[in-house]
Amino acid sequence: MRIDTNPIVRLEDYRPSDFLIDSVELDVRLHPTETRVIATLAMRPNPEGRPDAPLALDGDELNLKSVALNGRTLAGEEFEASPQALTIAQAPRQPFTLTIETEINPTTNTKLMGLYRSSGNYCTQCEAEGFRRITYFLDRPDVLSVYTTRIEAEGDDAPVLLGNGNPVESGTVDGSDRHYAVWHDPHPKPSYLFALVGGRLGRIAKNFTTMSGREVELAIYVEPGKEDRADYALDALERSMRWDERVFGREYDLDVFNIVAVSDFNMGAMENKGLNIFNDKYVLASPETATDMDYAHIEAIIAHEYFHNWTGNRVTCRDWFQLCLKEGLTVFRDQEFSSDERSRPVHRIAEVKTLRARQFLEDSSPLAHPVRPTQYREINNFYTATVYEKGAEIVRMLKTIIGDEDFRRGMDLYFDRCDGTAATVEDFLRAFADVTGRDLSHFARWYEQSGTPRVKVKGRYDPDAQTYRLDLAQSTSPTPGQVKKDAMAIPVALGLVMHDGSPSNGTCDRVDSRGVFLLDKPEDSIAFTGVTSLPVPSLFRGFSAPVKVSLDLPNEELLVLLRHDMDAFNRWQAAQTVAMRLLAALSTGAEVSDAEIDAFSAALASFMDRDACEDPAFAALVVTLPSEADIAQEIGRDVNPDTIHRARSEMRRRIGLSCANHLRRFYESLTDTGPYSPDAASAGRRSLRNASLDLLAAADPGVGEALAVQQLESAVNMTDRLASLSVLTTLPGEAREKAIARFGERYRNEPLVLDKWFTLQAAIPENGTLERIKGLMQHPAFSIANPNRVRALIGSFAMLNQVQFNRADGAGYRFLASIVLRTDELNPQLAARLLTAFSTWRMMENTRRSHAEEALRSIAQKPNLSRDVGDIVSRSLEESQGK
Ligand code: BES
Ligand code: ZN
Numbered sequence: 001m002r003i004d005t006n007p008i009v010r011l012e013d014y015r016p017s018d019f020l021i022d023s024v025e026l027d028v029r030l031h032p033t034e035t036r037v038i039a040t041l042a043m044r045p046n047p048e049g050r051p052d053a054p055l056a057l058d059g060d061e062l063n064l065k066s067v068a069l070n071g072r073t074l075a076g077e078e079f080e081a082s083p084q085a086l087t088i089a090q091a092p093r094q095p096f097t098l099t100i101e102t103e104i105n106p107t108t109n110t111k112l113m114g115l116y117r118s119s120g121n122y123c124t125q126c127e128a129e130g131f132r133r134i135t136y137f138l139d140r141p142d143v144l145s146v147y148t149t150r151i152e153a154e155g156d157d158a159p160v161l162l163g164n165g166n167p168v169e170s171g172t173v174d175g176s177d178r179h180y181a182v183w184h185d186p187h188p189k190p191s192y193l194f195a196l197v198g199g200r201l202g203r204i205a206k207n208f209t210t211m212s213g214r215e216v217e218l219a220i221y222v223e224p225g226k227e228d229r230a231d232y233a234l235d236a237l238e239r240s241m242r243w244d245e246r247v248f249g250r251e252y253d254l255d256v257f258n259i260v261a262v263s264d265f266n267m268g269a270m271e272n273k274g275l276n277i278f279n280d281k282y283v284l285a286s287p288e289t290a291t292d293m294d295y296a297h298i299e300a301i302i303a304h305e306y307f308h309n310w311t312g313n314r315v316t317c318r319d320w321f322q323l324c325l326k327e328g329l330t331v332f333r334d335q336e337f338s339s340d341e342r343s344r345p346v347h348r349i350a351e352v353k354t355l356r357a358r359q360f361l362e363d364s365s366p367l368a369h370p371v372r373p374t375q376y377r378e379i380n381n382f383y384t385a386t387v388y389e390k391g392a393e394i395v396r397m398l399k400t401i402i403g404d405e406d407f408r409r410g411m412d413l414y415f416d417r418c419d420g421t422a423a424t425v426e427d428f429l430r431a432f433a434d435v436t437g438r439d440l441s442h443f444a445r446w447y448e449q450s451g452t453p454r455v456k457v458k459g460r461y462d463p464d465a466q467t468y469r470l471d472l473a474q475s476t477s478p479t480p481g482q483v484k485k486d487a488m489a490i491p492v493a494l495g496l497v498m499h500d501g502s503p504s505n506g507t508c509d510r511v512d513s514r515g516v517f518l519l520d521k522p523e524d525s526i527a528f529t530g531v532t533s534l535p536v537p538s539l540f541r542g543f544s545a546p547v548k549v550s551l552d553l554p555n556e557e558l559l560v561l562l563r564h565d566m567d568a569f570n571r572w573q574a575a576q577t578v579a580m581r582l583l584a585a586l587s588t589g590a591e592v593s594d595a596e597i598d599a600f601s602a603a604l605a606s607f608m609d610r611d612a613c614e615d616p617a618f619a620a621l622v623v624t625l626p627s628e629a630d631i632a633q634e635i636g637r638d639v640n641p642d643t644i645h646r647a648r649s650e651m652r653r654r655i656g657l658s659c660a661n662h663l664r665r666f667y668e669s670l671t672d673t674g675p676y677s678p679d680a681a682s683a684g685r686r687s688l689r690n691a692s693l694d695l696l697a698a699a700d701p702g703v704g705e706a707l708a709v710q711q712l713e714s715a716v717n718m719t720d721r722l723a724s725l726s727v728l729t730t731l732p733g734e735a736r737e738k739a740i741a742r743f744g745e746r747y748r749n750e751p752l753v754l755d756k757w758f759t760l761q762a763a764i765p766e767n768g769t770l771e772r773i774k775g776l777m778q779h780p781a782f783s784i785a786n787p788n789r790v791r792a793l794i795g796s797f798a799m800l801n802q803v804q805f806n807r808a809d810g811a812g813y814r815f816l817a818s819i820v821l822r823t824d825e826l827n828p829q830l831a832a833r834l835l836t837a838f839s840t841w842r843m844m845e846n847t848r849r850s851h852a853e854e855a856l857r858s859i860a861q862k863p864n865l866s867r868d869v870g871d872i873v874s875r876s877l878e879e880s881q882g883k
Pocket of ligand 1: 128267271300327383388
């Protein structure tokens with residue numbers, strides 16, 4: 001019989017586990033190549049399971065040493081074992097104890113799932129299905145157990161031993177140079193939240209008193225010597241804990257909270273109970289090595305993983321189809337935190353930029369799927385922008401529709417009801433339906449239907465009747481597996497803006513007290529009465545729903561919003577919409593008059609006159625044009641990245657020229673005084689100053705080069721240094737090459753800084769870049785086994801360098817395909833993520849499209865692909881929409 005190694009898992013097939021595991025005692029003896037794991041499981045049949053089912057435990061590349069039932073070692077014929085499974089056909093119908101001994105090799109574990117080594121330390125990653133690489137288990141999120149972990153290791157090899165929960169006991173092992181530590185986690189949890197760490201690590205710590213007066217010790221462990229680079233992360237942790245108490249009433253529930261930074265990690269970070277493990281890139285920061293953006297990411301990710309303690313850990317997921325229940329909700333929570341800690345409108349714009357760049361792109365690609373998928377072949381491929389970012393938008397829409405107070409009451413009810421359980425999206429929605437008495441079944445479609453709805457809007461003013469009428473129509477294009485689409489419940493936050501900026505005087509009874517109209521039919525019309533002059537509609541304020549909007553308003557009217565809208569998001573949006581119209585037209589060879597470009601530049605200039613100094617961070621966003629990838633997405637078909645690149649460069653040049661005086665003034669006045677601080681206001685000034693430099697360089701490369709070289713020499717922080725190097729990379733020549741070489745030399749012992757250096761070079765939109773990248777792969781700091789290095793050099797080439805990745809000769813595609821195949825042998829998750837760069841292939845013009853298809857097919861026909869890569873490549877090639 002041929003075993004299907006690629007079975008499809010379906011939501012509709014969910015059934016409860018046949019057995020439960022009440023407690024787990026793990027005895028782990030760490031050894032570089034022969035780690036022994038003895039698991040003692042207190043088990044019983046699940047009353048909700050099938051009465052005569054065999055006991056089937058999951059494994060992955062495991063080596064079984066022995067298995068005992070109630071203390072009696074089982075003979076070979078009493079069980080069946082393979083690296084993937086351990087099955088006992090006749091398991092007891094009463095509670096029993098199963099003792100399993102396995103041996104694993106952390107050194108050869110290059111997948112970075114399960115127990116592995118990073119810089120000589122031991123660490124684990126178990127989400128989603130990594131625990132089964134440590135011991136045989138019911139490795140599914142609805143099996144919750146209380147864990148006690150004993151970790152033993154050579155004292156010199158691993159002086160620090162950490163586990164989930166609270167420390168219980170530690171000591172030396174008599175007659176040896178080994179020592180041990182015992183950890184106990186009283187909160188039942190699924191296996192994906194298990195973690196342990198052993199190694200030589202430096203530590204910083206601080207005490208925290210929770211709102212009810214409990215004492216908690218917070219600690220961060222890093223590579224020895226880098227302790228001071230963890231200060232900002234520790235501060236962010238403390239602020240996150242305070243915020244969750246204040247905003248959601250949620251308190252921490254153990255005596256210690258530990259974070260460990262490791263340098264080999266597939267993701268950003270992981271929320272293991274009481275023992276978060278982080279990619280060191282999201283912990284370590286100093287003004288010399290980290291940019292303002294790095295600081296912001298550290299703050300957000302520290303918060304995100306901490307917030308999982310309630311949304312993910314205390315209330316976990318019934319199955320992996322419910323992933324958005326923890327991830328979408330937790331992203332929403334970390335976004336709210338960052339908005340409160342920084343500038344809300346600026347943060348909102350950043351969120352929407354990522355949503356559009358990643359999620360809208362995914363939704364229009366062959367990889368489109370619902371926020372709650374209904375089937376998967378490899379769950380690792382569903383940690384997507386759709387589950388995360390669109391999942392967060394759904395929570396935000398819910399809050400917009402029901403209001404702040406009911407939202408908080410609904411969250412409280414959800415926590416009350418579901419604490420200690422493995423829940424579903426239905427449980428979540430039910431809490432809000434119950435506190436509000438609303439029927440949320442229509443709203444629930446957001447979890448089920450994939451694709452980005454498009455809302456077409458027409459406005460009509462009747463001066464005689466003094467009414468303004470809006471006709472709205474929604475539609476969603478087909479996506480894989482879903483041809484027919486239903487109307488969604490779309491909250492439209494809106495208002496009218498008068499040309500002279502005077503307060504709007506119209507009213508509309510379909511708009512609620514919070515300014516929201518709910519569009520829940522395919523078409524609808526609303527009318528404002530008492531409108532005394534022609535208004536401009538401001539729609540989807542704050543980006544109130546994840547939709548695309550088509551609005552037939554001339555540029556001049558849109559630019560009224562940039563000037564007068566009370567909603568900062570829509571002021572930014574207005575400028576972006578106009579810029580996008582011009583860029584898309586220029587890119588596709590459509591007629592664009594100089595007058596149109598001049599009018600836009602003039603609007604930007606007068607914006608700078610009036611508002612830029614009030615909020616530099618916001619101003620920097622307004623003067624930054626949509627990216628080349630954004631423009632490609634807007635064009636949507638027969639894309640030629642070369643014409644897009646030329647159009648965008650030309651626009652930057654024109655804006656740089658016509659706004660030169662303002663830009664000069666910003667560049668000169670917004671210099672830092674005093675020591676570096678990563679706070680949002682200081683970061684905002686740096687970002688406007690550096691955006692000004694970029695436009696000045698676009699207008700006059702000579703001036704730009706001189707300014708950038710000077711800034712690179714005199715910069716006292718990484719933000720300014722990197723920004724100037726980035727401007728230089730757009731200016732071919734000797735100065736650039738010299739600057740690149742010096743930067744590489746200066747930071748040769750700083751891997752995280754070299755990553756930025758790799759990324760900048762990989763993004764150079766010139767023909768030599770592919771050769772440059774191949775050369776950098778020989779750099780002593782580069783390693784194909786380290787995900788951060790690979791993503792910095794090769795991932796950013798594929799994601800950021802539109803022109804060179806999508807070369808007309810196909811060399812960019814062939815290069816990426818070769819790297820995908822190479823990394824797949826070491827680390828399938830990394831390979832599969834790189835491969836998603838191909839998801840845009842169908843929107844390219846013919847020549848490029850056929851080169852991309854050929855590269856994809858060359859991957860697909862390769863034998864022994866991982867499930868991760870096999871899944872992505874086959875969905876990417878699938879014959880379009882619906883089946
Ligand atoms: N639970 C995830 C980490 C994870 C993802 C583990 C996929 C296994 C597979 C964690 O909470 C997470 O979401 N991390 C994000 C960062 C976050 C700020 C969105 C990440 O790692 O990118
Ligand atoms: Zn998460």
